[in-house]
Amino acid sequence: MISMKVLVEVFANLQEKLGWASRYVEVDAQEIDLANLIKYVQDLYDLISKETGRDLENLLDNYLVFVNGIHAQFKGGLQTLLRDGDKVSIFPPAAGG
Amino acid sequence: MPGGYIGKIARVNLWNSRVSCESLCESTLMKWIGGRGLGVYLALKEIPPKADPFGPLNKAYVMTGPLTGILGVPASGRWCSVTKSPLTNTIHDAQSGGKFGPYLKFAGFDAIVLEEVSQHPVYLWVHDGKVEIRDACHLWGADTHATTDAIVEELSAEVGKSEAKDIKVACIGPAGENLSRIACIINDKARAAGRGGHGAVWGSKKVKAIAVYGREKPPIANQSKFSEVVKEAMRKIKESPVTSESLPKYGTAILVNIINNAGIFPTRNFQTGVFPDARLISGETIASTTIDWEKQREEVCWGCPIGCARYSRITKPPFTGEGGGPEYETVWSFGAHTGVSDLAAVSKAHFLTNELGLDAISAGHVIGTLMELVQRGKVPEDVLRGLKVEWGNGEALVELVWRMAYRSGIGCDLAEGAKRLAEKYGAPELAMVVRGQELPAYDPRGVQGHGLAYATSNRGGCHLRAYLISPEVLGVPKLVDRFDIKDKGPLVKEFQDVFAVVDSLVVCKFDTFALWTDDFTKFMNAVTGWELSSKDLELIGERIYNAERVFNILSFGDGKEYDTLPKRLLEEPMPEGPSKGRVVKLDEMLNDYYKARGWINGRPTRAKLEELGLKWAADLLEDEGLLPG
Numbered sequence: 001m002i003s004m005k006v007l008v009e010v011f012a013n014l015q016e017k018l019g020w021a022s023r024y025v026e027v028d029a030q031e032i033d034l035a036n037l038i039k040y041v042q043d044l045y046d047l048i049s050k051e052t053g054r055d056l057e058n059l060l061d062n063y064l065v066f067v068n069g070i071h072a073q074f075k076g077g078l079q080t081l082l083r084d085g086d087k088v089s090i091f092p093p094a095a096g097g
Numbered sequence: 098m099p100g101g102y103i104g105k106i107a108r109v110n111l112w113n114s115r116v117s118c119e120s121l122c123e124s125t126l127m128k129w130i131g132g133r134g135l136g137v138y139l140a141l142k143e144i145p146p147k148a149d150p151f152g153p154l155n156k157a158y159v160m161t162g163p164l165t166g167i168l169g170v171p172a173s174g175r176w177c178s179v180t181k182s183p184l185t186n187t188i189h190d191a192q193s194g195g196k197f198g199p200y201l202k203f204a205g206f207d208a209i210v211l212e213e214v215s216q217h218p219v220y221l222w223v224h225d226g227k228v229e230i231r232d233a234c235h236l237w238g239a240d241t242h243a244t245t246d247a248i249v250e251e252l253s254a255e256v257g258k259s260e261a262k263d264i265k266v267a268c269i270g271p272a273g274e275n276l277s278r279i280a281c282i283i284n285d286k287a288r289a290a291g292r293g294g295h296g297a298v299w300g301s302k303k304v305k306a307i308a309v310y311g312r313e314k315p316p317i318a319n320q321s322k323f324s325e326v327v328k329e330a331m332r333k334i335k336e337s338p339v340t341s342e343s344l345p346k347y348g349t350a351i352l353v354n355i356i357n358n359a360g361i362f363p364t365r366n367f368q369t370g371v372f373p374d375a376r377l378i379s380g381e382t383i384a385s386t387t388i389d390w391e392k393q394r395e396e397v398c399w400g401c402p403i404g405c406a407r408y409s410r411i412t413k414p415p416f417t418g419e420g421g422g423p424e425y426e427t428v429w430s431f432g433a434h435t436g437v438s439d440l441a442a443v444s445k446a447h448f449l450t451n452e453l454g455l456d457a458i459s460a461g462h463v464i465g466t467l468m469e470l471v472q473r474g475k476v477p478e479d480v481l482r483g484l485k486v487e488w489g490n491g492e493a494l495v496e497l498v499w500r501m502a503y504r505s506g507i508g509c510d511l512a513e514g515a516k517r518l519a520e521k522y523g524a525p526e527l528a529m530v531v532r533g534q535e536l537p538a539y540d541p542r543g544v545q546g547h548g549l550a551y552a553t554s555n556r557g558g559c560h561l562r563a564y565l566i567s568p569e570v571l572g573v574p575k576l577v578d579r580f581d582i583k584d585k586g587p588l589v590k591e592f593q594d595v596f597a598v599v600d601s602l603v604v605c606k607f608d609t610f611a612l613w614t615d616d617f618t619k620f621m622n623a624v625t626g627w628e629l630s631s632k633d634l635e636l637i638g639e640r641i642y643n644a645e646r647v648f649n650i651l652s653f654g655d656g657k658e659y660d661t662l663p664k665r666l667l668e669e670p671m672p673e674g675p676s677k678g679r680v681v682k683l684d685e686m687l688n689d690y691y692k693a694r695g696w697i698n699g700r701p702t703r704a705k706l707e708e709l710g711l712k713w714a715a716d717l718l719e720d721e722g723l724l725p726g
Contacts (some may be wrong), residue, residue, distance in 0.1 A: 012347055012381060063574060068398045069360050069675025074578055089358050093338040093569050094329050096349030096405070096425045097564055 003029055004084035008041055010090045034067065035059070035078040037088065039059055043089075064091040099123060099625040100318030101163030102131070103207045106169035107228045109221060111302055112153065112213035116228045121207060127627065128710060131162035133190040134601035134641040136179025139210070141644055142186055142712065145649035150294075151276060151301035157211040159201065159267075159307060162603035163625055166199030166315055166399070170329040170620055171612070173336055174199050174399025174606030176267075176284070178417050181652070182293035183301075184459075185277040185533040185557040187262050189283070191295050192561075192600055193267075194398035194406075195288030196599065197309060198304040200265040202310035209554055215303035220248060224256070224310045228254075233305040240452040241270040241283040241426060256310060268306035269296040270454025272502040276300050277512035279459035279501075283451055287396065287408075287421025293458040293556060294514075295536060307605040318626025326619045330612055334402055337611040339573065344607065346406040348378030349425035352538075353476075357433075359570055359579075360674030361543035363536070364433045365488055367529045367665055368452050370540040371674040374438030378428040387411060387444060389419070396421050403607055409444050416445035416495065420456075423447040426560075429538035430461025435468055442491025446498050453502035462535035464497050466515040466527060467507070475522040480507055521570045527665050532557035532655075541667055543676025544569045546577070546585035549686040552660050553589065554644040555701075561606060563592035573610055582682050586689025594638030601641065640709040643701045644693075656699035660687060697725035 009022040032040075035056045039045050045056075052058040053094050056078060059065060065072040066089040072080050082088065098121070108117045129138040132443040148154035158179040164170045164381040176198030201209070205226035218233040236244050241584035253261035267284035273296030280296030281289040290296075290459035298306075301712045312333035317323050317426035334340045343351050355376035356362045364372040376382060392408035410419040416439070422430075423444050432442040450457040470476050471486045484507075486493050500508025510518050515535045519528035529536045534557025541548030560566065565588065579586070595614055599606055602617060614631045623626055649655035661667070662681055670678045691697065695705035703724055706715040 009358075012343060012351055015381060057409040066356065066358055066675075069358050071572075071576060071579075074574060089354075091355050092343055093571075093573075094343040094351045094355060094568060095339045095573055096344065096345075096608070097561060097566075097606060 003027065006029070006037055006082050007087045008044070009087065009089045010044065011027055011089070012094065013092055014047070014090060017047055018071070031081045031083050033078065034065070034072055034080045034082060034088065062093070064093065065089070099126065099163070099627060100316045101167060101624040103202055103205060103313060103315055104128065105226070106208045106210060107206050107223070108210045108212060109228060109230065110212050111215035111219065111304065114230050116230065122336070123230065123497065125694065128637065128640065130248060130261065130598065130601035130637060131177060132160045132177045132601040132603035133192075134637065135208070136160045136190060136315065137188055137641055137644050137648070139180055140181065142677055144181055145701050146648055147240060148181060150181045150186065153213045155298060157295065157298050157302065158593045159209040159302070160603065161198050161207055161213070162601055162619060163203050164602045166606050167317065167624055168205050168400055169323065170400065170604060170624070171330055172398065172401045172403060172608050174401060174426070175601060175603045175605055176201060176290070177603050178282055178290040178295045180298045181293055182295075182556070183276070183297050184294040186646050186653050187532055187556055187655070189293040189295070190600060190651070191290035191292050192603070193282070193284055193288045193290040194605065195285035196399040197265040197267045197284035197288070199399045200263065200309045200311065202315055203313050204309040205313050206296055208338055209307065210304055211299070214301060218303045218305050218310060220304070220306040222252065222308050226313070235276060238271065241268050241454050242286050242452055244268045244270070244306055245286055248306055252308060260310070264308055264310045266306055266308045269299045272454040272512070273504065274298035274648045275504050275512065277455065277501065277504070278514045278517070279456045279512065280454050280465065281456045283454055286420050287451050288398070289451065289456065292559065292670050297471050304402040317624050319623045323623035326623050330616055330620070333616070333620050339610045340403045340607065348405050348407045350378070350383055350423070350428050352425045353379040353428060354381070355570065356539060356647070359428050359543060360676040362429065362433050362542040363470045363538060363540045365436050366434060366465040366527065367536070367540055367663070368469070368583050369606070369672050369674070370543060370676050372433035372518060375396070375433065375713040377438045378432040378440050378443055380425070381441060383407060383409065383423070387440060400505070401605065405607065407505050409439045411444050413441065416441040417492065418445050418448045418587050420448040420451055422451065426538050427457040427461065430465070431494060434461055434465040436470070436488030438489065439491045439492050442494055446494050449498045451497065453496065453498065455502055458537050459535045460498060460501060461513050462529070463515045463518060464494060467497070467511060468525060469527050470519065471523050471670065473524065473527070473571070475524050482506055526664050529661060529665070540666070540670045540671070540676070541568055541662065541681050542679045544588055545581045545582050545681060545686065546579070547584055548662060548666065548681035548683060549589045549690060550592065552662050552683055552687070553690060555642065555649060561596065563589050563596060564591060564606065565589060567610070574613065574623055580679065580688050583686035585686045587693040588688055590693040593642050594635055597638040597641040598634050636709070640711065643706060643709055644714060645712060646701060647706070647711070647718060650700055650718060651721060654723070657687070658699070700725040702726055
């Protein structure tokens with residue numbers, strides 16, 4: 001039985017490299033942490049773990065990651081617990097003005 | 098003369114058509130650098146602070162800096178305009194990219210000062226160390242593209258057809274001629290000294306354009322040191338994914354999805370921070386639909402290794418057109434701010450602002466102000482002449498840009514800017530402005546430090562006095578909590594002072610995504626031959642910021658009363674999204690900021706001014722009874 005569904009969005013060159021912009025990830029659990037959720041998205045994990053490490057330990061240094069619009073760093077980092085209906089947004093480093 | 102500078106300024110008295118040249122004083126340059134800093138110094142010395150911005154006593158300074166046009170310094174193809182703003186009554190600088198800045202130096206000048214007013218339209222032909230004043234009656238009324246083409250054509254007979262491509266033109270369009278307070282100066286057809294109505298100041302002086310051409314190269318004092326510094330800076334720019342990949346590929350509009358996701362993308366005149374259709378006007382969408390990559394390469398600023406510039410083409414009616422841009426600020430002002438999600442309409446409005454000579458931020462912003470005034474029943478229907486001014490209407494958006502430039506109908510009110518528009522229609526609280534200048538594309542309720550930066554900006558509502566979005570959202574150089582107010586006062590001060598230096602060097606602020614004070618100090622020393630420390634540069638930045646504040650105090654009594662934000666941002670909680678429930682907690686941050694600055698109630702003390710070598714400025718304040726404490 002599927003217990004939770006999380007929306008994962010990617011932007012800019014991640015969209016180009018992966019060929020998709022967003023997808024729902026379904027997990028048979030009540031909650032899951034950020035790092036483990038990303039491991040569920042195989043192509044995304046394969047792509048970003050090359051730069052950020054097998055356990056994605058450098059993820060937040062290399063990408064801008066929001067959980068429901070808030071920086072993951074201020075939600076619990078890689079251990080941020082995600083629940084049904086949450087949204088994870090991943091951006092490559094960016095700036096402008 | 099130190100390296101980097103040509104060593105010469107031209108003063109153009111437009112009333113009696115006289116041009117005089119003067120040399121630069123090295124001790125002054127070591128205190129103010131060039132660009133914004135030197136312009137502010139000259140303005141404070143020369144413009145009576147209460148002067149009418151459109152009158153003969155105001156001056157317009159066309160400035161370069163010691164790094165302008167030095168090949169190898171990343172993003173050094175810029176120039177800056179300094180004047181007293183008709184929009185804000187503040188001292189005001191507007192920075193622009195493109196190619197005009199370096200060519201002004203190649204033409205033999207560090208700066209041109211426009212004084213008095215001309216009796217008829219003129220343009221300046223600046224070449225090979227000379228300034229000629231030429232008649233421009235035949236150009237009056239022309240848009241910026243037609244003006245540029247006509248001047249290049251005229252002058253190509255003098256320099257030869259093969260050289261004509263190196264004539265660079267900065268000019269005003271109909272908006273500047275019609276004294277719109279949000280008119281800009283356009284150079285290279287699509288780069289704008291955008292904010293604060295500098296185009297209208299040129300218009301008031303009847304200066305249609307400045308054309309520059311020449312082959313003089315500014316010297317470099319220490320070539321071997323310079324080569325090392327260039328190598329190191331280029332490595333940093335190449336290593337930064339921001340400057341090496343994101344900006345070149347997606348332009349500044351890569352921010353659209355990020356800022357919208359954070360719930361701080363001002364929508365419908367800051368009524369909310371979430372625009373559901375943001376992706377339709379994002380950098381990703383522009384890069385995959387409307388961009389012309391071949392023309393984009395020509396659009397890149399002189400000497401820039403980043404290349405964020407865009408060139409777009411809309412081929413499907415009704416909004417066909419092409420030109421430089423659009424940028425992040427533009428897709429916001431004509432997009433989310435007015436509720437328009439049609440990229441074609443947004444792009445068309447942007448092309449028109451370049452052609453007609455309007456500041457794209459303020460132009461879109463003021464249309465959003467009008468839309469809210471209409472939403473709230475403040476504007477009589479007959480004033481709109483049947484035009485459906487409502488959120489999301491791309492047709493109205495484009496027509497209003499035309500009307501604004503020509504002061505036609507309601508456009509006459511729009512040309513005055515959001516503050517005067519909202520006051521006229523009885524709802525001043527709907528003007529999202531600071532010191533009369535329209536706020537740009539970040540809702541500060543979800544970025545507290547950025548709110549403080551808006552409130553304390555000497556030139557009015559602006560994201561580029563201190564771009565706190567960088568640490569508060571983008572994590573550059575280091576992420577800080579965007580909702581926290583702790584330590585934001587000193588952080589804003591640091592950014593304001595460093596950016597004042599960057600604007601004085603004159604280089605692009607996008608360098609700061611990879612480089613910081615230490616790097617700029619190394620460049621400065623290698624080019625000029627001076628031996629300044631990073632601390633010295635920070636002090637120069639602080640001096641510039643204080644001098645600007647002094648001008649404003651003398652102009653209109655600037656101080657704590659003006660260091661504020663629109664009521665909506667202070668009292669109405671963000672209604673939805675990740676920043677829901679937030680307002681800007683300004684008062685506490687402001688106290689920390691004043692403490693960091695050594696100011697009392699928004700005004701520098703004598704002790705602070707003397708510490709910065711500005712005793713003479715303290716005396717000016719004291720003479721008027723305006724010194725605090």
